[in-house]
Amino acid sequence: MxxxxxxxxxxxxxxxxxxxxxxxxxxxxxxxxxxxxxxxxxxxxxxxxxxxxxxxxxxxxxxxxxxxxxxxxxxxxxxxxxxxxxxxxxxxxxxxxxxxxxxxxxxxxxxxxxxxHFVELLALRDEKRAVTKRIKELKSLRSVRLRRMKDGIARLSPDALDNESVAAILARFDAWPRSDRLHSLGLDHLEEHVEAAAALCIEFEEVLQNLPESSCEPEETFRSFIQEDNKKNHSVSCNADVDERSAGKPAHWNLLRSEPDGPDKCLENKCEGETGVINPQLEALFKPEQLFKLASPDFQRALHMRSNQVTKEAMIDAAHDMLAVLGINYSAWATACNVMGRLGATLCVLVLDANRDHPQTPVRNPGGVLRGMIRAHKREKLNLVGSVIGLQRRRGY
Structure with missing residues (x-):
């Protein structure tokens, strides 16, 4: 030859x-x-x-x-x-x-x-690496779907188990392959399984919404309406000095707090600790449509590749897909989901991604900052709402 x-x-x-x-x-x-x-x-x-x-x-x-x-x-x-x-x-x-x-x-x-033929072998190696990377991404997505299903099952009341639709969905869920066997499915079958898993999650959540008593526990994003039912008025104005900021200034990243912006003597701090009520005006910031407008073009493209609708679950999937782009280790994402819930973790990723082009304090190490936000949340010092407000001001909304 x-x-x-x-x-x-x-x-x-x-x-x-x-x-x-x-x-x-x-x-x-x-x-x-x-x-x-x-x-x-x-x-x-x-x-x-x-x-x-x-x-x-x-x-x-x-x-x-x-x-x-x-x-x-x-x-x-x-x-x-x-x-x-x-x-x-x-x-x-x-x-x-x-x-x-x-x-x-x-x-x-x-x-x-x-x-x-070494060039051909190099191409084969690169193709194999791409398949391995895609399988890893799909396994991570399946993990997200698995968590969604388990969250939904945890909300079921005992009577709901007798519902025919619920029973059928749970039977299909039980047929899912184990996590340690996903790699053996191959890329094509794994792609099909993840798509089917996403469809099952959506179907399950629709069934849950239509059940007369679909929950023994509230969802992680459910807001208590105790303020409307309680006769005692808990509305308190903060007596601390106001931290004035212009609309052109970025959010204060050193104020990573989840409580109101004020010292320990602030009456608003005490009131919130007693009621546990989320401010309805601030809760509106967490609507997917509003968050989508604040997201970076990369985040928006990631969402559109997953869904034609801007929903909470689509936002979560887009945040998951942005992990590799941002250089965030999956273990950090999993920890954030466990500690802050999937929506909280999604909001962290969205804020970190959007602030990569911050004019004064750009985020250069999203993975490290995310772990810092997790630690701040555990200390009850993370102020995600303040970060969103700062991003809104910078975007001009």
Missing amino acids: NYSPQIALPQGMSRRDVIAVISEIGPDLNLSGAAIYVLTKLIGSTSDKDWTEPGATPTFYGTQETMAERLHLTARQLRNHERNLERKQILIRDTKANGAREAGTGRGLLFTPLKA
């Missing part, structure tokens, strides 16, 4: 890169672990210069006996590996009749085919 004398590895690559690629995609070439081990050792015994220079032929000149001893194999086992690699067109055996190799005559195991 003839190859162009000008063949060489891509610029900047060397024999070490060939070994790394073979080690990574060897199973995709139908090579066993033992065959990959032998092949990489043979390549490592060739001249690095022959891989990088056009026209040069990487050749292994060692004897079978010596190499077999180094690899803890018999000469026959090594010979079988060489023949298998030749059948797969990875190398050419150019030896004497007795299998001898000679550096002086250039006879040995020639790796010209591998060198010639």
